[in-house]
Amino acid sequence: SYELTQPPSVSVSPGQTASITCSGDKLGDQFVCWYQQKPGQSPVLVIYRDSKRPSGIPERFSGSNSGNTATLTISGTQAMDEADYYCQMWDSSTALYVFGTGTRVTVL
C-alpha cells in the first residue's frame, strides 16, 4: 500500500518559517492536501490541490508538490499555529485515500 512519510516533529521560533515535508513515491504526480489539528479539535483543511488555500486560511500557509515531496510552509509562524499537521492524497491506483504520518509543530 502507498505510504506518506512526514517528520514526527518540527520546531520553529515565532515569526520564523516552518517547513513540513511529506514524502511518497512519485507524489508530485498526485494532488496533495494538508490538515491542521489542534489538541482536542477536529482537523481543518489548510491547503488543497497542492497549493490552494480554502477561504479563511491565512496567507502565511502555502504549499508545493514536486517529485517525491510535498511541502507545507508556514511563514511568520505564530503561537496559534502550534498543532499537528497531516498531508493526504488520493491513490488513483487503489482508489483509496492515504494520510501522512503526521508532524507536530512546536512554536518555541
Next chain:
Amino acid sequence: EMQLADSGGGLVKPGGSLTLSCEGSGFTFTNAWMSWVRQAPGKGLEWVGRIKTKNEGETTDFAAPVKGRFTISRDDSRNTVHLQMNSLKTEDTAMYYCTTETPFMWFFDLWGRGTLVTVSS
C-alpha cells in the same frame, strides 16, 4: 453555517456492532460524497470509507482494515449518513469523524466534531 453532527459512539465488546450517524446542515447534502475518518488515541488519521451520491449509485469504498465488516449508507431525505460497524475489534477503538467531499476533489473539506468508539471487554 455548514455543519456536521456525528453521533452514536460508545463502549462495545469485541465482536459487537455499533452504528454511527452524521447529520449535515448548511450545504447541499445530496451533492456531497460522505466519508468517515478515524483516529486511534494518540495516533494519526486513518480513512475508513466513503459513499458517493445517489446519482453515482451510492457507491461505497472502504479501507482494507474494515472492508467486509463496515458498511456506509445515506438517507438524503434526512441529510444523514450512517456507518454500520460489525465484528468490532479492539483496534477499531478511535474517534470517528464524519467528513464531506466535493466529488472528484479528493480532499475532506468539512469535518464533524467526532464520536468516540471504544471496543473493550
